[in-house]
Amino acid sequence: MSAHDSAVLERHGLKPDEYDRIVQALGREPSLTELGIFSVMWSEHCSYKSSRIHLKKLPTRGPRVLQGPGENAGAVDIGGGLAAVFKIESHNHPSFIEPYQGAATGVGGIIRDIFTMGARPIALLNSLRFGPMDGATGARTRRTVEGVVAGIAGYGNSIGIPTIGGEIAFEDCYAGNPLVNVMCLGIARSDALVKGNAGGVGNPVYYVGARTGRDGIHGATMASAEFDDRSAEKRPAVQVGDPFMEKLLLEACLELMKGDALIGVQDMGAAGLTCATSEMGARGGCGIEIDVQHVPQRETGMTPYEIMLSESQERMLLVVKRGREAEVEAIFQKWDLHAARIGSVTETGLLQVKSRGETVAEIPNAALVDEAPVYDRPTARPRYLDEVHRLDLESLTPVSPQQALGSLLSSPTIASKRWVYRQYDHMVRTNTLVLAGMGAGVVRVKGTPRALAMSTDGNGRYCYLDPRRGAMLALAEAARNVACAGAVPIGATNCLNFGNPEKPDIMWGLVEAIEGLSDACRALDIPITGGNVSLYNETDGRAIFPTPVIGVVGLIEDASCALGRSFRAAGSEIVLLGASVGRGDAEPKGRAASAGLGGSEYLKILHGLIAGDVPHLDLEAERALLALLAKATAGRLLLSAHDCSDGGLAVTLAESAFDSGGIGCLVDLPAEGAMGEWDVLADLFGEAGGRVVVSVAAGSLGPLMDLAAECGVPARRVGRTGGDRIAVTVGGRAAIDWKLADAERLWSEALAQYFARPAA
Amino acid sequence: MKARVFVTLKPSVLDPQGRTIADALHSMGYTGVGDVRQGKYFELDVDAPSADQTRAVAAEVADKLLANPVIESYRIEVDG
Amino acid sequence: MKARVFVTLKPSVLDPQGRTIADALHSMGYTGVGDVRQGKYFELDVDAPSADQTRAVAAEVADKLLANPVIESYRIEVDG
């Protein structure tokens, strides 16, 4: 039947009908090199074949959007002629194989996506998921965490971009499949965004950066019949990052982009040279001809197949104007980089690959990029959902609030992440206005009065229980976080981490999450400008929880209004904005309590349960809350703001007192009728969205209450800052009364203590 | 006894350090130096009765801790 | 020819990396491993006609660049 037997196709991850489409597109049988090229471009990773039709549902337009999905990164207008360029990307699999290098090269990749757009990167964030820190896999998890954190630090610190925020959570389902999502944001002049287009027949195509080696050639394409037996061992599956090389590339590219010699540029990330050439050709509606002989190589005897598929890091492809070669080469020379001319732009629309003048591949760019298969995969609601929604609190023994708070504060997901962010240079570039760990990351934009706040959030537990509402909650949380810092959310990026989409129940979760995210974005007026999809996150057939991670970017018009989470002065008033208690809504008692604790960290940590209905969310109320926060911060009414999320109101109050220099609080939460033990616990530890704890100077209380009423946001004064204790009563009855210093020590040392354990 | 463990990146793994050192040497005028590879070197004092047993301990330690098998390989020498 | 350069911290310099590895090994039960010292290891391809000349180049390069005499000393081996 075909020129390649089924084993070859399987190794390339191509289905028989996909092969037929290749033959159709070419009008002939592909060569092995061509097969390799198709296989990577039509892979899930590059073609989004399972998710593409659903991603279309995301709202991607808005008055500020300068660049939506489709380019190396998205961009939004931040005023003053500037754009914020940002994107998030996953590096899950490489980080599991080699945590340090996997994470480091993930950071390197996302930074390239930003500066290829003509933006100077000024901030990095990440979102990480690992298995439990103790138990049978604890030692391995701790090594993975150490490696990933060191890798992110190693790359970001060296290249000089501050890592200003992120999140980490620990859950059983990630033990065999950790998630490493990294986000980068840069600033560009909005009239000078650079695109990944080729154009201008006869213009030269340049290759700049690290030399190409056999690293990272797609695993599925490795041991084909054409290779000798030793080629597999010659090809490490993991790449080593070189932040120094990338720093040179970054500076050289930005210098080049100041002039007008450049037509387009793209980094060589996934699918390397193949992806960069064909995508730039397809976007520009033109052809590209290269000769692999001119590609700088690190190893001897590389075949065209290997050169085209290598994923060696820190490489860029550029199309520049003919006649400007000397100028371009001189800029790279200055930075000790060698720009190699490897080909030119043609009118054919073809990707033509030669080796020493001889054609080894000739494929229409459109076939590779635009005509990749698209699947509407079957979906089915997973059966486990019927089970997990049942939550019978009466069968559990409630834990005292104080004990529960202690367990939560020392659980790795809630404990202070200082051990982590202390390893990240979060201050380089002298823009960081809210220090790491103090809420959303906030950087000022030098030369303007503005600042940008950003936050990455996801919640696999909620999405496991309800992917639709879980995705909404993730967006709402990220938006709320930037709003707490004083920002108006103006754009978002997302990374969809899921299992195998060929399984209908996984696919169902993916579709639910995308639709939920779309609805939430529409309701909150936050366009999605890009993102990334990471599928097949499974080990031994066990998938991770559906884990959409959302990165929201917010604008602060007056940088001096930026806020952190911690109390600033004793004697200020504490106000709870949003629905007053953890239940979030006024359903009857009992049911309300169980709804309030559904999916909570409390249930997981104290009772080992992931069950119930996910926290309440009212998008209209959320929208009103965001508006209120924007007005209150711009009016300088607030001293601190911290949203309620993992661990609920009790943890939010404690965290507001932490890092405040020892300012405690005295809080009384309202009781509604006769409160049972579970009602109290739900009020303290329920995780309903749409709530923020703020502190205000006594004189600002009135204006804040008026503003809240005007915005239609429930607001209630619940206490006052001061003293050296965290004291919380519910309806006047003591619930928590703890010396702040003791609680803070527990919280701040819990994570580090895991790493003080023997390596074993 | 003393065991020496040499850990080097596998041949096809990128060695940015080695490359940067080579570049520096070239710009300092040492054009006769071609490729440079950088690795790690460990000296272990092992309390074992024989060279063979010292080597065995060193190998175990190298496997478990000193070398990262995904990107590195190692070699062991034992004194005497 | 190939020159191998081993750079180690001088005995008088505390080696935080070696110390950490030794501690880790002890906690993993390798109580027979005493002191651990970590150093660097370089392989240089030197374009020189003889072993002596290769060694001379390597020594110059080690003096100037590869080792910091304030804290480190080095040793050279040449192939063949």
Add this chain to the structure above:
Amino acid sequence: MKFAVVVFPGSNCDHDAYHAARHVLGQDAVFVWHKETSLQGADAVILPGGFSHGDYLRTGAIARFSPVMNTVTAFARGGGPVLGICNGFQILLEAGLLPGAMLRNKDLKFHCEHVHLRVEQTDTPFTLRAPVGQTLRIPIAHGEGNYFAEPDVLRDLEASRRVVFRYCDTSGIATPGSNPNGAVNNIAGICNEGRNVVGLMPHPERACEPALGSADGLVLFESVVSALAAQASLP
């Protein structure tokens, strides 16, 4: 006055030093690429933080061979004020303009956080506006700031009062707990015999504006401005 901020490949706090000198202090400042041999008439030189040449091999080891270092050395020998911050300090050590060397932080981890420093000496151009014993709150950001010198060198440094900054606690006492990296004698910064070349691991340029959490680092820059003004007013 005019600051020269030297840019090595891999420097990444060059813009921060420039920003502090130019936009916070309002002085003139220029970038000097490491391949240049002129300091463009600058009155003071800053070797900024970062990862010159990736910090591959050893911190500062390769940068010290840059052409500009001959010029910087001559400038220093002529008494010109030179400030090495973090990687800049490491380069000064490798270049032999300051004694000693850096080891990895004792816990082998990179630390980015605010620390406290006690100003030990005020007869350098970078500290003359700070009272002796003043405690500064300034961030560090390094993985290799564990300062080491042989005992005789150390004795000499202390005897000639060349330890300029020491890590200390909030009340100004140099304790083991306030030493973030294991540096011998809690040393955070030193000067040369001529006292015109100062190197320190913490980043004063990151602590020049209250909005960034501290303006305690400003005193280093103000000091050198004063020092040069005083010099200029001499007959």
